[in-house]
Amino acid sequence: xxxxxxxxxxxxxxxxxxxxxxxxxxxxxxxxxxxxxxxxxxxxxxxxxxxxxxxxxxxxxxxxxxxxxxxxxxxxxxxxxxxxxxxxxxxxxxxxxxxxxxxxxxxxxxxxxxxxxxxxxxxxxxxxxxxxxxxxxxxxxxxxxxxxxxxxxxxxxxxxxxxxxxxxxxxxxxxxxxxxxxxxxxxxxxxxxxxxxxxxxxxxxxxxxxxxxxxxxxxxxxxxxxxxxxxxxxxxxxxxxxxxxxxxxxxxxxxxxxxxxxxxxxxxxxxxxxxxxxxxxxxxxxxxxxxxxxxxxxxxxxxxxxxxxxxxxxxxxxxxxxxxxxxxxxxxxxxxxxxxxxxxxxxxxxxxxxxxxxxxxxxxxxxxxxxxxxxxxxxxxxxxxxxxxxxxxxxxxxxxxxxxxxxxxxxxxxxxxxxxxxxxxxxxxxxxxxxxxxxxxxxxxxxxxxxxxxxxxxxxxxxxxxxxxxxxxxxxxxxxxxxxxxxxxxxxxxxxxxxxxxxxxxxxxxxxxxxxxxxxxxxxxxxxxxxxxxxxxxxxxxxxxxxxxxxxxxxxxxxxxxxxxxxxxxxxxxxxxxxxxxxxxxxxxxxxxxxxxx
Amino acid sequence: xxxxxxxxxxxxxxxxxxxxxxxxxxxxxxxxxxxxxxxxxxxxxxxxxxxxxxxxxxxxxxxxxxxxxxxxxxxxxxxxxxxxxxxxxxxxxxxxxxxxxxxxxxxxxxxxxxxxxxxxxxxxxxxxxxxxxxxxxxxxxxxxxxxxxxxxxxxxxxxxxxxxxxxxxxxxxxxxxxxxxxxxxxxxxxxxxxxxxxxxxxxxxxxxxxxxxxxxxxxxxxxxxxxxxxxxxxxxxxxxxxxxxxxxxxxxxxxxxxxxxxxxxxxxxxxxxxxxxxxxxxxxxxxxxxxxxxxxxxxxxxxxxxxxxxxxxxxxxxxxxxxxxxxxxxxxxxxxxxxxxxxxxxxxxxxxxxxxxxxxxxxxxxxxxxxxxxxxxxxxxxx
Numbered sequence: 001x002x003x004x005x006x007x008x009x010x011x012x013x014x015x016x017x018x019x020x021x022x023x024x025x026x027x028x029x030x031x032x033x034x035x036x037x038x039x040x041x042x043x044x045x046x047x048x049x050x051x052x053x054x055x056x057x058x059x060x061x062x063x064x065x066x067x068x069x070x071x072x073x074x075x076x077x078x079x080x081x082x083x084x085x086x087x088x089x090x091x092x093x094x095x096x097x098x099x100x101x102x103x104x105x106x107x108x109x110x111x112x113x114x115x116x117x118x119x120x121x122x123x124x125x126x127x128x129x130x131x132x133x134x135x136x137x138x139x140x141x142x143x144x145x146x147x148x149x150x151x152x153x154x155x156x157x158x159x160x161x162x163x164x165x166x167x168x169x170x171x172x173x174x175x176x177x178x179x180x181x182x183x184x185x186x187x188x189x190x191x192x193x194x195x196x197x198x199x200x201x202x203x204x205x206x207x208x209x210x211x212x213x214x215x216x217x218x219x220x221x222x223x224x225x226x227x228x229x230x231x232x233x234x235x236x237x238x239x240x241x242x243x244x245x246x247x248x249x250x251x252x253x254x255x256x257x258x259x260x261x262x263x264x265x266x267x268x269x270x271x272x273x274x275x276x277x278x279x280x281x282x283x284x285x286x287x288x289x290x291x292x293x294x295x296x297x298x299x300x301x302x303x304x305x306x307x308x309x310x311x312x313x314x315x316x317x318x319x320x321x322x323x324x325x326x327x328x329x330x331x332x333x334x335x336x337x338x339x340x341x342x343x344x345x346x347x348x349x350x351x352x353x354x355x356x357x358x359x360x361x362x363x364x365x366x367x368x369x370x371x372x373x374x375x376x377x378x379x380x381x382x383x384x385x386x387x388x389x390x391x392x393x394x395x396x397x398x399x400x401x402x403x404x405x406x407x408x409x410x411x412x413x414x415x416x417x418x419x420x421x422x423x424x425x426x427x428x429x430x431x432x433x434x435x436x437x438x439x440x441x442x443x444x445x446x447x448x449x450x451x452x453x454x455x456x457x458x459x460x461x462x463x464x465x466x467x468x469x470x471x472x473x474x475x476x477x478x479x480x481x482x483x484x485x486x487x488x489x490x491x492x493x494x495x496x497x498x499x500x501x502x503x504x505x506x507x508x509x510x511x512x513x514x515x516x517x518x519x520x521x522x523x524x525x526x527x528x529x530x531x532x533x534x535x536x537x538x539x540x541x542x543x544x545x546x547x548x549x550x551x552x553x554x555x556x557x558x559x560x561x562x563x564x565x566x567x568x569x570x571x572x573x574x575x576x577x578x579x580x581x582x583x584x585x586x587x588x589x590x591x592x593x594x595x596x597x598x
Numbered sequence: 599x600x601x602x603x604x605x606x607x608x609x610x611x612x613x614x615x616x617x618x619x620x621x622x623x624x625x626x627x628x629x630x631x632x633x634x635x636x637x638x639x640x641x642x643x644x645x646x647x648x649x650x651x652x653x654x655x656x657x658x659x660x661x662x663x664x665x666x667x668x669x670x671x672x673x674x675x676x677x678x679x680x681x682x683x684x685x686x687x688x689x690x691x692x693x694x695x696x697x698x699x700x701x702x703x704x705x706x707x708x709x710x711x712x713x714x715x716x717x718x719x720x721x722x723x724x725x726x727x728x729x730x731x732x733x734x735x736x737x738x739x740x741x742x743x744x745x746x747x748x749x750x751x752x753x754x755x756x757x758x759x760x761x762x763x764x765x766x767x768x769x770x771x772x773x774x775x776x777x778x779x780x781x782x783x784x785x786x787x788x789x790x791x792x793x794x795x796x797x798x799x800x801x802x803x804x805x806x807x808x809x810x811x812x813x814x815x816x817x818x819x820x821x822x823x824x825x826x827x828x829x830x831x832x833x834x835x836x837x838x839x840x841x842x843x844x845x846x847x848x849x850x851x852x853x854x855x856x857x858x859x860x861x862x863x864x865x866x867x868x869x870x871x872x873x874x875x876x877x878x879x880x881x882x883x884x885x886x887x888x889x890x891x892x893x894x895x896x897x898x899x900x901x902x903x904x905x906x907x908x909x910x911x912x913x914x915x916x917x918x919x920x921x922x923x924x925x926x927x928x929x930x931x932x933x934x935x936x937x938x939x940x941x942x943x944x945x946x947x948x949x950x951x952x953x954x955x956x957x958x959x960x961x962x963x964x965x966x967x968x969x970x971x972x973x974x975x976x977x978x979x980x981x
Contacts, residue, residue, distance in 0.1 A: 009775075011788075014791045014792070015782065015788045016782075017779055017782040020782075021779070086770075087771045090779065090783045094753070094760075095783035096785065097753070097783070593753055594751065594753040594756050596735040597733060
C-alpha cells in the first residue's frame, strides 16, 4: 500500500505537479470512500419502519448526530489537506506557471472542498435508495388505498361522522349544511343530534369575469352595513369567478335515515397521496374564503371554516357510501384485516384485532357509530381532557361510547407522508449551499496561496473597515434624507462605485499603486466577484420594481423582475460567472505577482 | 585547445594526483555540461557506489577516467558571454527624503562571471540585489534584462532570475520531492526528472542527505540544497544575499567553488551576483568586486587606478609599533595604522610585498597573519 502511494505520488509529481501539489487524487479518493460510508449510513437509517413514524424523517440527518459527524469529518479532512498542500507553492517561488495552471489549482480546490463537505447528499441518497427499494410505489399506493378505505371505520373523531360532513348522494354535495345555531332558521326544517343542529340550504351564484379584481362588496354587501350576505365560497375557472351564497332551506329529512353520527357521513380522506391525480385544489385555487360571514359581529364565536365543498370529499363519501350499501361483512372484514396487516408491518401502535374491530363498527342498521377508538393507548392515569361537568352533550356521547381500543393513526399517516416525501425528494436541491461554500472557501485558499497571509489579513481588515464606513454613511444618509428611495439608490450606487473601483485597481492602475494595496483589491475581487454581479442584479431589480409599481400602483401586483427570469438558475449563473472571472483574472494575478515592491 | 578539452585535461590531472574530491566534483561539471542523460545515470551509479565503498579510491579514479573518456567524445558548444544579461544604468533607489539612498549605480552583468557585492552593514547591498532581482522598485534609472529565453510577461521574466534572500525559507516534505517539483514545473520530461535531480544531488555532495528532513540538516547543507534547487531551475541570473552567513570556513570555500564552477559552465553559464562579508573568500572567486559605501558604488579595479598605487599590507603580530617602524625603515613606509587588533602599513608603490615579508622574517617577528590588500576592497574596511 505504502509502495503504491509512493509510486502514484512520484508519477503525479513528475507529470502533473499541480495535481500532485493539490493532492487532488488522494482527497477525491478519500472523499469518495466517505461518501460511500455516508451512503451506507443513509441506507440503514430507516431500516426499522418505526423510524418512519416520526414527522419529517427526511431531515433526520440534522437530528441523529450525522450532521455533527459530517462536519467534524469535513473539518478534519480539509485541515489535513490544507497542511499538506501548503508545503509547496510553485507560484510563490516563481516557477513557470501558465494561466491554465493557476486556474487548475483553483478548480482543484473547489472540487476538493465540494467533495469533502457534501456527505449530506450521499446520506440523503442512501435513505432515498433504501425507501425506494423497500417500499415500491405499487405496494405503497395499494396500502394507501386500503388505508383510505379502512379509515372509514377508525372511529376516532366524532366530528368526522356528524351529519354536516355528508357529501353524498345527490343532493348533499350541492347543498350547504349550516351547523351554526346563530344562522339557523328554526322556523324551517332542520335536524338535530344532541345539542347540534343542522340545516341544509340550496346555493345561488353570482358570476364575475376573472380579470375583474376580487370584489369584497360582493361578499360583504355594501361596506358600511356589514350585512350578512350568506356568502359560502367562491370558485374560479379559466374565465369566470363564481361566488356561492346561501339561498333557501331544503328539507332533507326524507333522505337522512338518522341524525346520529354515522359511517355514511364520513367524507374525509385519511391520506392524500402525492401521486393522487385528482385535481381537486386547482378548481378551488382561491377558495380560502369559504363562508366568510361578517365575523366582526361574532368575534367571540369559535367559528368553523368549512372546507368541504371539494370534489375529493364528495368522491370519498361516495366510495364509503357504496361500501356500506353493499353491506358485505366479509369484504369489510377483509379490508380491516389487510389494513391491520400492513399496520403491523409498519409497527404502528394499536390494540385492534380484525374481529374485535369488526364487532365494534359493523352495525348494518344505518351504520351508526356506536363505539369510538382512541388515537393513542389509554394511559394508566387516564384523565379526560375535558372534565365531565364541562362536557357538551356531544362530547358526553363520545366519552360514553369510547372503548379502550386504540390505533395511532398519526403514526401511519407519518409513515406514508415520509415514504412519499423521501421518494419525491431531490437531495441535489441542497447543492447550492454546498457549491457556494466550496466557492468562497476555495477562493480564500486561492487568495492565500497566490498573495500570502499578510495580504489576506489586510484584505479582511479592509473589508471590515469598508463595511463599517458604508454602514455609517448609510445611517447618516437615512438620518438626513429619511427612508426615501433617493437614499436607497444613493447607497447602492455608492457601493457599486466602490466595488467597481476595487475591481479596476488591479486591472488598470496596478503599476501606479503600492503592491499591497493592489493585493487587497485583487483578493477582494477574486472572492467577491459573484457578489458584484449580484449587486448589479439587485440594482436592476430595484429599478424594475420602481418602474413597475409606478405603472400598476397596486401593491398586490407581482412585478416580474430580472430575478424572475431564471429564479434559482441565477445561483448557477453567478457561480459560473465567478469561476470564469477567475480564469480571465489569472493574467492579472500573474501581473501582480511580478510587481516589484515599494 | 577548446575550453572543454582544457577542462577535461585539468580533471584528469586532478584525478591522477589523487585530488579525488575536487576531481570528482569537476568531473560532474563536465558531465552536466554534456546534458547527456546516459552519462548522468552512470555518474549517479558511480556516486552511489562511491558512497558505499569510500575506501576504494583507485577503482573510483579508474571509473571516473573512463567516464571522462566518454565525455571527451561529446562536443560542447561554447556560450558567447560577450553580451551582458543585465544592464542597469544610473539606478537610484531612495527610501524617502533624507533617508538612505542607493546609487546612482550603473552595472553590466555578463554570464559566466561572478560579481561579489561587499560593503559594511547598511550600505545598500541587499537593496541593490533586490533592485536587480525586481523585488523592489528603483526610483530612477533604467534596468534592462537581455535573457536568451523569450518571455511574454514580467512573471515569465522572473522565472529566469532567482533571488535567494539571506534567510531562506524552510522546505516541507521530502527534499527530493521538492527538487522534483521544480523540474516538473519547468516542464522537464517525466523520465528525465529523477535523473536530473539525482545528478544535482550528487554534484552538491548531498547523496547521503537526500532522505533527511529539512530540520535535520545543518545550515551548510540547507544552503547546498537551496543551491541545488536553484541550479535545477537553470536561471540566467542568480542573486544571492549573504549565502555564506552561518557557514564555517570550509563550507564557505566549497560553496563558493561550486558556485563559481556552475556559473562558469561552458555551454550554460549563469550570471551570479552575491553579497557577503567574507571579503577574502569572495574576492578570491569573484571576477569583479563591487564595493558599496553609503549607497555609492566603487569597483576595486577602478579604485586602485584612481588613488595612489600604494602597497597596503595587513599585519597581525606581537611586535610594538616602534619595533615595526624600525623594521620597515628602509621600505619607504608612508603610514602605519593600528586599529586595535591589526596593523595596516602603507608603503610606497615601489616597495614589493616580498621585501616586507623578508624584513619581517629577518627580524624574527612572530607574525600570526599578514596579507597584501592593495587590490582588495578590504582596504576600505580597515582604513
